Amino acid sequence: MLDGVLTGSVYALMATGLTLIFGVMNIINIAQGILVILGAYLSYTLSVHFGIDLFVGLIITIPTLFVVGVVVERLFMARLKGPERTSMSILVTYAISLIIEGSLNMIYSINVVQLKAWYVDKSFPIFGVYLPYIYLFGFILAVVLLTSLYIMLYRTRFGASIRASLADQVAAALVGINVARVSTICFGLGIAVTAAGGMVYGATNAFNASTSYDLISRLLTIIVLGGMGSLGGALLAAILMVTLGDVVAVVWSPIWSSPTFFFVLVIVLSLRPQGLFGKQSARVA
Amino acid sequence: MTESTSFLRFEGVVAGYGGGDVIKGVDFDVPQGGVTCIVGPNGSGKSTLLKTVSGLVRPRLGQLWFKGTPLVGLTPREILKLGIVQVPQNHSLFREMSVQQNVELGAFLVKDKKVIAERLKHVTEIFPIVAERAKDKAGSLSGGQQRLVEFARCLMLEPELVVLDEPSMGLDPKTLRLVFDTIKLMNKVGRTVLLVEQNARQALRMSHYAVVLENGMLRLSGSGKEVLNNPEIGALYLGGSIKETSSIAAPASKEL
Numbered sequence: 001m002l003d004g005v006l007t008g009s010v011y012a013l014m015a016t017g018l019t020l021i022f023g024v025m026n027i028i029n030i031a032q033g034i035l036v037i038l039g040a041y042l043s044y045t046l047s048v049h050f051g052i053d054l055f056v057g058l059i060i061t062i063p064t065l066f067v068v069g070v071v072v073e074r075l076f077m078a079r080l081k082g083p084e085r086t087s088m089s090i091l092v093t094y095a096i097s098l099i100i101e102g103s104l105n106m107i108y109s110i111n112v113v114q115l116k117a118w119y120v121d122k123s124f125p126i127f128g129v130y131l132p133y134i135y136l137f138g139f140i141l142a143v144v145l146l147t148s149l150y151i152m153l154y155r156t157r158f159g160a161s162i163r164a165s166l167a168d169q170v171a172a173a174l175v176g177i178n179v180a181r182v183s184t185i186c187f188g189l190g191i192a193v194t195a196a197g198g199m200v201y202g203a204t205n206a207f208n209a210s211t212s213y214d215l216i217s218r219l220l221t222i223i224v225l226g227g228m229g230s231l232g233g234a235l236l237a238a239i240l241m242v243t244l245g246d247v248v249a250v251v252w253s254p255i256w257s258s259p260t261f262f263f264v265l266v267i268v269l270s271l272r273p274q275g276l277f278g279k280q281s282a283r284v285a
Numbered sequence: 286m287t288e289s290t291s292f293l294r295f296e297g298v299v300a301g302y303g304g305g306d307v308i309k310g311v312d313f314d315v316p317q318g319g320v321t322c323i324v325g326p327n328g329s330g331k332s333t334l335l336k337t338v339s340g341l342v343r344p345r346l347g348q349l350w351f352k353g354t355p356l357v358g359l360t361p362r363e364i365l366k367l368g369i370v371q372v373p374q375n376h377s378l379f380r381e382m383s384v385q386q387n388v389e390l391g392a393f394l395v396k397d398k399k400v401i402a403e404r405l406k407h408v409t410e411i412f413p414i415v416a417e418r419a420k421d422k423a424g425s426l427s428g429g430q431q432r433l434v435e436f437a438r439c440l441m442l443e444p445e446l447v448v449l450d451e452p453s454m455g456l457d458p459k460t461l462r463l464v465f466d467t468i469k470l471m472n473k474v475g476r477t478v479l480l481v482e483q484n485a486r487q488a489l490r491m492s493h494y495a496v497v498l499e500n501g502m503l504r505l506s507g508s509g510k511e512v513l514n515n516p517e518i519g520a521l522y523l524g525g526s527i528k529e530t531s532s533i534a535a536p537a538s539k540e541l
Contacts, residue, residue, distance in 0.1 A: 160382075160386070160390060161393065163379065163381070163382065164379050164382075164390060167379045167380065168377060168379065170373060170377070171373065171377035173360075173362070174339060174341075174361055174365075174370070174371050174372075174373060174377065175365075175390050175391055175394075175438070176361070176362045176365045176366070176393045176394040176442075177362070177393060178362055
């Protein structure tokens with residue numbers, strides 16, 4: 001239950017990246033799952049081969065994935081235009097996803113690994129249970145990053161230009177916002193958060209490249225439930241998903257934790273097709 | 286108002302979307318200092334023509350000149366920097382942001398916070414609503430109020446040319462009058478206005494200069510009064526078409 005809230009924040013971070021990309025660019029990034037795994041593997045390499053601490057390694061992995069995001073956006077996403085953009089983006093990002101997955105399988109093999117550090121093994125007592133420190137540290141990391149992201153979005157000039165582009169691209173262009181540049185940076189930011197998400201995910205779960213399928217389905221569900229493009233919605237839906245799963249697992253059976261969440265999703269979507277915090281007219285082309 | 290040195294000039298502009306041309310070769314001058322109105326039936330290409338000015342639509346052929354600077358190929362941002370702002374047809378305020386944040390975004394290209402504050406003060410004098418509803422979400426305003434805030438926002442750059450795409454769209458008659466009065470006021474404080482209007486008669490009455498667009502081509506031009514009193518314009522709005530030979534056809538552009 002408690003670890004639900006803690007891991008929920010990490011999912012929220014990864015989903016925020018996804019919803020930011022969708023909100024500004026109308027792009028559904030299917031590669032988000034595999035990029036989380038890429039982030040996890042980067043942390044793995046840095047810690048195993050270079051002895052760099054997982055959290056310290058983020059100083060390298062976050063900018064690296066930001067650059068990956070910028071390159072992918074410039075090479076592929078910026079070229080997608082017109083009304084078919086959203087559906088085309090699913091195909092293109094899926095292709096990117098497959099390429100990364102294949103490469104990771106080749107480099108790291110398909111054996112599952114888990115990130116190691118003292119805080120992954122050591123636990124601390126809280127409310128009568130023992131939780132590995134990584135849950136706490138991951139939570140703090142997610143909170144810090146999400147808070148910075150929110151401050152950037154709501155307190156800075158650049159943030160205002162992102163929110164304006166989220167709301168109305170034509171109107172944003174007409175006040176002088178360079179929507180193409182905002183899109184590129186948003187894509188970079190949306191991908192950069194997967195480095196942090198991937199590290200915490202890889203420290204709390206054993207993973208290989210195929211784990212990305214489970215991840216992307218969860219992340220997509222979160223942003224659909226929260227409302228496509230809604231940042232607050234992603235946050236709430238992530239915590240709801242993980243907590244609900246845990247509660248059901250404890251009081252009922254772990255078998256039902258995922259189905260229950262999807263059941264809730266179906267109910268919410270039949271009552272509010274735009275999701276919890278989505279705009280009335282979902283901007284899906 | 287009548288000195289028609291080339292302030293904004295359309296020169297053989299051909300533009301459209303995808304395959305088809307909506308604008309099929311338009312030439313005319315917008316004189317500095319006045320209100321110029323583009324009228325014409327639905328689908329005649331009025332909005333498309335305006336979008337070529339702000340850079341939202343790139344003409345396939347032809348050129349636009351703003352005080353001697355060619356506009357074709359410039360981004361909306363570069364065009365803003367030259368001093369041309371456009372208020373689009375649909376409501377374009379950022380609904381989730383406050384009225385004040387919206388107006389301040391109008392000066393997005395201005396980096397100096399002091400200048401922004403000064404201009405905000407100046408704009409608020411013309412549009413008291415900006416101060417009255419400063420903290421309210423823009424989405425909570427009525428259609429007419431949103432229009433006024435959009436006008437306020439567009440003045441934040443102190444533009445030389447204000448381009449308005451159907452400013453009266455969806456407004457009740459009372460608000461419509463207020464919006465038109467505000468347009469006159471903007472003109473009075475030194476902005477050249479180029480607008481497209483569906484409420485042709487009212488718009489023409491306050492325009493110094495007008496052009497009639499039909500089927501993507503310029504069919505008539507003259508002073509607002511001339512176009513208003515032209516017997517054929519009524520026919521145009523009743524669904525008819527202007528005859529080829531118009532008595533006051535296109536005095537401003539030599540090409541037609």
